[in-house]
Amino acid sequence: MAVSIHAPRINNNDDQVKLIALDVAIGQKVDRGAVIGQVETDKAVVDIEAPAEGYVIGLQAEVDTMVEVGSILVWLGESADEVVPAAAAVETRAGQASGAPTAKARLLLKRHGLTADQVPAAGERLTAEDVEHYVAGKGGRTAQASGSPVATRIDRLPDVPGALRPLRPDERGMVNTVSWSRDFAVPGYIELEYDPQPWDAYAKDYADRHRLMLSPLLSLMAWRLVELARETPALNATHVGEQRYEYGEINLGFTVQAGETLYLTVLRNADTLDESGFVNAQGDIQRRAAGHRLVPAELQGATISFSSMARWKVSRHIPILPPHTALMVAHAVSADGRHVLGATYDHRVLNGFQVVNTLRKLSKPAVPDRKKENTQ
Amino acid sequence: MLFPIPGVERNEHGKPLIGLDDASLYAFGHLLRSTEQLILDLFSRGLLSGTTHTCIGQELCQMAVVRALDHEDDAVLSNHRNHGHYMTYSGDFLGLVAEVMGRKAGVCGGYGGSQHIAYRHFHSNGIQAGMTGIGAGLALARKRKDSPGIVTIMVGDGTLGEGLLYESMNLASIWNCRVLFVVENNGIAQTTYTSETLGGSIEARGQAFGLQTWRLNDADPEFSASVARVVAQVRESGRAGMLVIDTRRLGPHSKGDDLRADDEKAAIAARDPLAAIGRRLADSEREAIEARNTVFLARIEAEALASPEASFDAQRLHTFSPVSTTRIGSLQPAKASNVRLAINQALRTLLGGDERVLLIGEDLHEPYGGAFKVSAGLSGDFAGRVISTPISEAGITGASIGLALDGERPILEIMFADFLTLCMDQLYNHAVKFPGMFEDVKVPLLIRTPAGGRRGYGPTHSQNPENLFVSVPGLTVLFGSHRHNVGQLLVDAVQRWPNPTVFLEHKLLYGEAQDPADYELVAASPEDQGADLxxxxxxxxxxxxxxxxxxxxxxxxxxxxxxxxxxxxxxxxxxxxxxxxxxxxxxxxxxxxxxxxxxxxxxxxxxxxxxxxxxxxxxxxxxxxxxxxxxxxxxxxxxxxxxxxxxxxxxxxxxxxxxxxxx
Incomplete structure (x- = not known):
């Protein structure tokens, strides 16, 4: 019966030793006690002796490699033509069942709102490539759950020399937004002019009552939009499958330009606040955006949005819809003093009449409920 | 602020010079007692911060040893009952009274209170025997500088129950340095009589460790002169000793906890050695001394009361000293054939670059070369600076703190990180308290220790105890990997990070190649202490x-x-x-x-x-x-x-x- 010669443990602290010599060849006869090779640790070199007389029938390790203590180096047989015993079944620890998706594939399935059995696997396991291939084949028209760009990459570099620059997080976010709008939304745009006087008076009165240094006008208009969304759930919705998905909370997106960076800040659960709570929270978030101190939760998950370019005196701007939203209000004041309220909307969710109606209501403050405020 | 003490001269450090004549001994002893009575009175009036332990009845016992210390390097390590030692060492009566009152004029600005006082070479702490190992280290530091300074370690008989005391006595004995262990044997703990808690004899404890041992009684008329001869003998012999002083506590342990019978208290009062010296003086002389002490203490009380409540100039949010720019020797290579060699080379760089660096630990010498042979080859090349110690983890940690306090750069090896728990009191209550309480004090101590499992060493030799030590305020915990430049981490921790530090080394990594591979540095935030280093x-x-x-x-x-x-x-x-x-x-x-x-x-x-x-x-x-x-x-x-x-x-x-x- 064949016997095996193992890599010895030289001290308790080394689980591997280096095989530095193996002085036998297949077929060679060795005597019991003959030195057949040497192993080394960083402290010592130790001879390996044959435990019995026999013929070398198998060499299982290479010189100058690290070998595990206890692993087989050499097989000795009783005769030169004995065969090396079949290796004992090696314990394999539970791996992933064959056919199961890789973790990356699972992440992608979740992102696209797919299940594993919808997507065919090219190999044993469902891979990220399988999922991407499936999504691309469907024209990317799956219910995307977390707003990552789909099929926006052009992997071949242009022929003109240049350098690739990684995108900042806000730039990546813009790519996501544009890609979603291109691939999923069916955007329309409507605008109307309005008389600024009632809003200016209301904002001035509010500022006086709350002793504010800066005009709260835009925050108050955004709050009015939150109130309107509360009245009309379709404004705060998106399109999933063949149905309208009305959100259970109103997360107000509000654009803030901080230096070079354009943030779409998100005030979550805005509908749980009151007017002054909203204005304060909005002020806080704008201040922190200016200081680049927002946390990720404040930069994602908008369900309806408001954007003003009044400070740049443009006559019109047509915003791109943030992913999974149906309405973004665009406010502008042109150089000749025209005040404009516009809206980009997802025509799958809203029609023009609903949008015009909303803009008309937004063009002046709500009738103030003084009594309610006085009781606070 | 030191006020002139009537009838007492001071040396250049302000230490009172007290004669051996009856009038001088009585004058200072009476001043100690009157100060303690003032402190008890302030306590009763609600003007004290925390607790206090007075030495009433033990004044001569507390005075005698400190009085005889006349070299500027002489040190006193005291305990919870430290007022007599401190006043005799410093002559700073206002500093003491204001300190226990929690006032700004206190010697430690109110941080220490009655039990934690630091002033020149005087340190006290409320942990029984906690400073004894530190004392052995301070004495070794003096010996290395050829200073004849003596380190006196004051303990009570109750402290004879603490194991660290014996580790420290052993260290002082084998290191042949000038430590005098003083046992103030008043026969009682807080309320329990020593006869119920102590087996065997006190002097035999000292003798067993090879200490020269004396036993004196503070009621002996020649007591103070005898103590002076003991101190002189320790200085002359250059060896450690133990002095047992039989004394009696006239007052309570702290306050309101004196449960002894009236006749016993009466017997102690009748024995009162301070009163006995007073009786040897003429009435007129004694009364004159007492009168001038009363005037002096009235002034101290008024000054202390006038001092504002202690307050922080700026409250510190951490206690780490900043990175020092000093770098001795060349940078360690980023790659090494294994981590063990990288650390060994770093130790060699440290020892070669700075005479103050000492390696301390168990079995560091050739041919063993320390735990996992990390210090192999160093004991021969740096003779006298690689110190193999007894198996006394707490004691050698204390000694290393003492060495660090005196400007040495000890690198202590603890054989297995699991044993660090034996060092916990020294780290938690001592190493971090000095720099924590006093901004200008540094304890540049580094403890190296192999940690971790996967070796089959079992429950007490396999642990990674960093979870315990990261929660010690002021303690630095480093745990490098084979991707770090471990040698440079060690060199920088010793040379440029003057804070008590635990340096963990995983056993499994000793044999791994040190190689940064594809790792890159994460930019350190400037607000993070030590993150750059x-x-x-x-x-x-x-x-x-x-x-x-x-x-x-x-x-x-x-x-x-x-x-x-x-x-x-x-x-x-x-x-x-x-x-x-x-x-x-x-x-x-x-x-x-x-x-x-x-x-x-x-x-x-x-x-x-x-x-x-x-x-x-x-x-x-x-x-x-x-x-x-x-x-x-x-x-x-x-x-x-x-x-x-x-x-x-x-x-x-x-x-x-x-x-x-x-x-």
Whole structure:
């Protein structure tokens, strides 16, 4: 019966030793006690002796490699033509069942709102490539759950020399937004002019009552939009499958330009606040955006949005819809003093009449409920 | 502020010069007693901060040894009952009274109170026997500088029950240095008589350790002169000694806890050695002394009352001294054939570059060469500076603190990190308290220790105890890996980081090649203490699906798990590996982690309440919204059998499975 010669443990602290010599060849006869090779640790070199007389029938390790203590180096047989015993079944620890998706594939399935059995696997396991291939084949028209760009990459570099620059997080976010709008939304745009006087008076009165240094006008208009969304759930919705998905909370997106960076800040659960709570929270978030101190939760998950370019005196701007939203209000004041309220909307969710109606209501403050405020 | 004491001259350091004549002894002894009575009176009037232990009845006992210390390097390490020692050492009556009152004029600005006083070479602390090892270290430091200074260590008979005292007596004996252990034997603890708590004889304890031993009685008329001869003999012999003084406590232990019978108290009063000296004086002389002491103390009381309440000029939020710019010797190479050699080379650089560097620990000498042979070859090349010690982890930690306090740079090796618990009192109550209380005091002590499992060493030789030590305020905990430049971490920790530091080395990494591979430095946030010197590393995807945060011996395991997740699960994996665990580089880690989608902290230690908990709490407080998970050791002892140990300590399969569960 064949016997095996193992890599010895030289001290308790080394689980591997280096095989530095193996002085036998297949077929060679060795005597019991003959030195057949040497192993080394960083402290010592130790001879390996044959435990019995026999013929070398198998060499299982290479010189100058690290070998595990206890692993087989050499097989000795009783005769030169004995065969090396079949290796004992090696314990394999539970791996992933064959056919199961890789973790990356699972992440992608979740992102696209797919299940594993919808997507065919090219190999044993469902891979990220399988999922991407499936999504691309469907024209990317799956219910995307977390707003990552789909099929926006052009992997071949242009022929003109240049350098690739990684995108900042806000730039990546813009790519996501544009890609979603291109691939999923069916955007329309409507605008109307309005008389600024009632809003200016209301904002001035509010500022006086709350002793504010800066005009709260835009925050108050955004709050009015939150109130309107509360009245009309379709404004705060998106399109999933063949149905309208009305959100259970109103997360107000509000654009803030901080230096070079354009943030779409998100005030979550805005509908749980009151007017002054909203204005304060909005002020806080704008201040922190200016200081680049927002946390990720404040930069994602908008369900309806408001954007003003009044400070740049443009006559019109047509915003791109943030992913999974149906309405973004665009406010502008042109150089000749025209005040404009516009809206980009997802025509799958809203029609023009609903949008015009909303803009008309937004063009002046709500009738103030003084009594309610006085009781606070 | 030192006020002139009537009838008493001072030396150049302000120490009172007290004669051996009856009038001088009575004058100072009476002043001690009157001050203690003033303190008790202030206590009754609600003007004291915390507790106090007076030496009423033991004045001569407390005076005699300190009085005889006449070299400027002489040190006094005292205990909870320290007022007599302190006043005799410093002559600073206002400093003491204001300190116990918690006033700004206190000798420690109100930080120490009655029990924790530091002034020149005087230190006291409320831990019984806690400073005795430190005393042995201070004495060794004096010996290394050829100073004849004596370190006196004051203990009561109650302290004879503490084991560290005996470790310290042994160290002082084998190191042949000038330590005088003074046992003030008043026969009673707080309320329990020593006869019920002490086996054997007190002097025999000293004799057993080879100390020259004396026993004196403070009621002996020649007592103070005899004590002076003992001190002179310790100085002359250059050896350690033990002096037992029989004395009696006239007052309570602290306040309101004197339960002794009236006739016993009457007998103690009749024995009162201070009163006996007073009776030897003419009435008129005695009354004149008492009258002038009364006037002096009235002034002290008025000054103390006039001093404002103690307040912080600026409250410190940490106690770490800044990085020093001094670097001695060349930089350590980033790559090394293994971590053991990298550390050995760093120790060689440190010893070669600075005479103050000492290696202290068990079995450091050739041919053994220290735990895991990390200090191999050093004892021969640096004779006298590689010190193999008795098996006394607490004692040698204390001694190392003493050496560090006196300007040496001790590097202490604890054979297994599991044994650090024996050093805990020395770290928690002493090493961090000196720099913690006094901004200008530094304790540049470094403790190296091998940690970790997967060796089959079992429950008490396999642990990663960093979770205990990161919570000690003011203690630095470093745990490098084979991806760090471990040698440079060690050199910088000793040369440029003058703070008490625990330097963990994982046993498994000693044989690993030291190689930064594809890791890069994470930019250190300027607000993080030490983060630049002890960097955090990272490798892997810039937009990872999962971030594995790990350190020390867990890193090779985490790398294998990452490989599996990348190759088999197609995940983008990032590894973040700090070396500095405390003070935690919070800003640095937040900058690196806050926008990550999933963070898994992997550690080998018992991780409940540990490093991972702190890191994840920090992320939660900062508004982290991703997913988190901890992988570590359950709160159970580590088994010896390798098969059992494998099931307990996280391996790559456990990490992979945890990540997959999370996703």
């Amino acid at each position: 002890f960097p955090t590393l990272r490798r892997g995807a810039d937009a990872p699906d999962v971030t594995l945060l790990s350190f020390g011996g867990m890193l090779p395991v985490v790398e294998r798990a990452a490989k599996q997740l990348e190759e088999q699960e197609e995940l983008a994996v990032e590894i973040v590996a700090p070396a500095l665990l405390a003070p935690l580089p919070r800003g640095t880690l937040l900058d690196a982690l806050l926008d990550r989608p999933r963070i898994v902290v992997v550690e080998e230690s018992h991780h409940e309440f540990g490093v991972s908990a702190e890191i994840l709490a920090m992320l939660a407080e900062a508004g982290f919204t991703g997913q988190v998970l901890r992988v570590g050791l359950a709160p159970v002892p580590i088994a010896s059998a390798r098969s059992l140990e494998r099931e307990q300590i996280p391996d790559e399969q456990m990490i992979v499975a945890s990540v997959l569960d999370l996703i």
